[in-house]
Amino acid sequence: MELSFTQYNVRCTHPFGISRNTHETYPEIFVYLEQDGIIGRGEASPSDRYGESADLIMSKLEKGIKFPVDPLSPEKFEANVLPQCNGIKAMEMAFSMAYLDWWTQKEGMAMKNFFGIDDKKGPQTSFTIAIGNINLIPQKVKETEPYNILKVKLGTDHDYEIINAIRAETDKVIRVDANEGWNLETAVEMCKWLADQNVEYVEQPLLAENIAETAELKKRSPIPLFADENCIIPDNIPEIAHAFDGINIKLMKCGSMLKAKEMIEMARELDLSIMLGCMIESSIGITAAAHLSPLVDHADLDGHLLIDNDPYIGVRIEDGRVVIPDGLGLGIELDSDQPGLK
Ligand SMILES: [Mg+2]
Incomplete structure (x- = not known):
């Protein structure tokens, strides 16, 4: 080989x-x-x-x-x-x-067949509005037009302002990702307020090391909590299941397509909701995740949509849903003549 x-x-x-x-x-x-x-x-x-x-x-x-x-x-x-x-x-x-x-x-x-999957479609994917110039929010919300769910990055000193600016433009469902940016007190206050802003859930509110405080937050939050930085590999799932309502599985964290499938099965056993997320990636990585997406509840597979030089064509989004390409294996094609790429 x-x-x-x-x-x-x-x-x-x-x-x-x-x-x-x-x-x-x-x-x-x-x-x-x-x-x-x-x-x-x-x-x-x-x-x-x-x-x-x-x-x-x-x-x-x-x-x-x-x-x-x-x-x-x-x-x-x-x-x-x-x-x-x-x-x-x-x-x-x-x-x-x-x-x-x-x-x-x-x-x-097709790769999905290896996992016993026949469906061609996964869930709706969210589309991310990251932290940046707040004046660009109206334009960024316009760019989310093809997608039905927004993922909003928080954990700043102006989180209310960000949500209010987005809510001035759209009433689409929002999922919030604090990326460990809050303390317990802020998180309790934010989760209560976000519950009234059509926010579906909050991802990784506290530092991964603060698992006891996250368990406390779970008791006090009216909206579900999802683990991202707290949930890397299969072994993490039983350790954190008491503190979260769901987990965010990412291929780049778990290091194996087979382990990602195992994590889906473990989370189902423990009655945790499952989202499939990503890093900023090309259509190679996002298409691989798409092949597992019919098995999960929520998708955040927008890494290839947030870049403007994706050299591959694979996964598509139709009516907001993840669609696995036809073809054998991943089913991707090179869309670039840059040397070194195959
Ligand atoms: Mg996250």
């Missing part, structure tokens, strides 16, 4: 601000696995919140990865190759995705 890879910087349509930081570009690493005339594609979208970076992944890739001589099942491939990624989840995910794309193409099936 032949490995190639390249770094590609995606460019945000608007500077993308959350409570912690603002970015105008994000480095993605595309990983290609080739054998028997089939290319499997994967993407790593590293997050500094989890101590991961493009430089770290590129240097690890340049040192080389050992592949099994004969093609293995996706389970065996992951057991063999992912431990070589030094625990870098975004890098693990790139290999998990690329191999499953390759494997399912070879087997003549």
